[in-house]
Amino acid sequence: MRRRSLLLAVPAGLLTLAGCGDDKADKAKSKPSDSPTNSPSAAPTAKIVAGPLPEITKGTKFGQKPTVAKGPGKASSDLAVKTLIEGKGKEVAKGDYLQADYLGQIWATAKVFDNSYDRGKPSVFPIGVGQVIPGWDQALVGKKLGSRVELAIPPKMGYGTEGNKQAGIKGSDTLVFVVDLVGTFNGKSSVKGKEVAQSNKDLPKVGTNTDGKAPSIDVPKTDAPEKLVASYILEGDGDELKETDGVLCQYRGVLWADGKEFDSSYKNGQPVQFQLAQVVKGWAQGLTGKKVGSRVLVVVPPKLGYGEKPPEGTPIKKDSTMVFCVDILAKA
Structure with a gap:
């Protein structure tokens, strides 16, 4: 599967730079996303519950690649969210660019379909504005940086009834994620070099x-x-x-x-x-x-x-x- 399976392709905000007259750049700019594109106003929401959630058997510390067991029995039809490690940083705000490490697998089989840990760097994406799957948008806004959060996301809050064939995700699959919240950036961010x-x-x-x-x-x-x-x-x-x-x-x-x-x-x-x-x-x-x-x-x-x-x-x-x-x- 593509490395950015959760994310949209390059955002269209780089108005004067992305269209540099290079055919490759033009194609990349117009390339559709692999993931569902959700309008914030139309995105589904779900009741948030505490479980059930599968056990993390290895890599239990923040920043470590986790190993996660299969889901225990039947998954909830609601959005299960549990903060495994409570961070002390600022809260993730809607519209932030969130920097996070994550691992995603299928509830029923524990098959890992994507993870950032093996790539050696966290992923960065807008959160809370319909550019990642709805379960992420709803569950991660308001969490504190430095936190590790486990999610069990029902199909309607993931890739919907169509699933994601390229990733091996069926429309009936509940998805499990472990997410380490590393950092956030917004329009007021500056470097401190x-x-x-x-x-x-x-x-x-x-x-x-x-x-x-x-x-x-x-x-x-x-x-x-x-x-x-x-x-x-x-x-x-x-x-x-x-x-x-x-x-x-x-x-x-x-x-x-x-x-x-x-x-x-x-x-x-x-x-x-x-x-x-x-x-x-x-x-x-x-x-x-x-x-x-x-x-x-x-x-x-x-x-x-x-x-x-x-x-x-x-x-x-x-x-x-x-x-x-x-x-x-x-x-x-």
């Missing part, structure tokens, strides 16, 4: 505020560099991004020619999530190797941006050099 000196007067100077507001970008009155620039403004201590990774970030983009903003996740009020392979080459090359938790200045020359084919309906002109500040919030 170590400040790096901005000593090159021929490069834009970027603000170092970490209050969730858009950093300033002051473009010098000099010629734009011909080569890609990617340098730390705030250096984090997280994992380095690989070219095959996805990323959740906050960003702001201005034009070198006049310093005018043409795009901003801050203005949109929400971080953006995408695969590095699906954005302009300047972003992909500039962010590869950079650490999670960092703010990065990326100056994209035309040949690594939109070149002679800027996106219609934007202030970006032919052969524009673009300047971005990017907060790398998480691998995604």
